[in-house]
Amino acid sequence: GGSLTNLIGLYTAKTAKGIRAKNVESSVIYTTHQSHHSIIKALRVIGLDESILRYVAMDDNFKMSVRDLEAQIASDKKSGLNPFLVIANAGSTDVGAVDPLDHIADITKRENLWLHVDAAYGGFFILTEHGKEALKGIEAADSVILDPHKGMFLPYGSGIVMVKEAKYLLEANSYEAGYMQDTHEWHQEMSPTELSPEMSRNF
Numbered sequence: 001g002g003s004l005t006n007l008i009g010l011y012t013a014k015t016a017k018g019i020r021a022k023n024v025e026s027s028v029i030y031t032t033h034q035s036h037h038s039i040i041k042a043l044r045v046i047g048l049d050e051s052i053l054r055y056v057a058m059d060d061n062f063k064m065s066v067r068d069l070e071a072q073i074a075s076d077k078k079s080g081l082n083p084f085l086v087i088a089n090a091g092s093t094d095v096g097a098v099d100p101l102d103h104i105a106d107i108t109k110r111e112n113l114w115l116h117v118d119a120a121y122g123g124f125f126i127l128t129e130h131g132k133e134a135l136k137g138i139e140a141a142d143s144v145i146l147d148p149h150k151g152m153f154l155p156y157g158s159g160i161v162m163v164k165e166a167k168y169l170l171e172a173n174s175y176e177a178g179y180m181q182d183t184h185e186w187h188q189e190m191s192p193t194e195l196s197p198e199m200s201r202n203f
Contacts, residue, residue: 002147006118006161009116012163016114016168016172032089034092056069062094062095086104088117101136123138123145123151147159147160169195
């Protein structure tokens with residue numbers, strides 16, 4: 001579900017943005033207090049708990065303040081820090097808050113930050129007219145996660161992570177091993193074992 005897909009998306013962001021031990025303590029992540037606890041857990045698991053985590057102010061509807069996000073990024077860059085990741089909500093678990101994704105995407109594109117959108121709870125509302133308007137800008141995200149066991153009422157254990165550039169998923173998860181030699185000649189599609197931390201799992 002969302003816990004593993006958040007981990008995959010965030011680890012992909014870490015890899016794509018070149019965050020290593022030498023620069024992890026000066027690298028900055030931005031989110032709000034509406035983030036699901038699996039986000040914080042994933043950051044810890046992938047070694048980003050020593051990064052600087054900024055909780056951006058929210059408006060009266062629990063949405064991330066674009067003005068505060070811009071100001072904080074500018075301040076951090078001026079201080080010589082390395083802003084690299086914004087984690088936005090598309091339907092927070094607590095109150096269903098949807099951050100202003102289109103405006104956040106404009107900022108992350110301009111400032112060259114990775115945009116990860118947690119749409120586990122609200123993403124499937126994009127199938128409705130109201131949802132399309134509310135989630136405007138989600139298509140600009142670098143990674144998005146969805147939980148079919150929420151919006152689609154499917155069994156637990158199902159989760160979706162979408163990454164705009166598949167090469168970053170491969171860089172974060174692919175590997176070489178002697179016992180996998182038979183797969184080296186298979187090029188018809190990408191193997192799920194090279195796109196996530198998992199290897200053997202039922203569909």
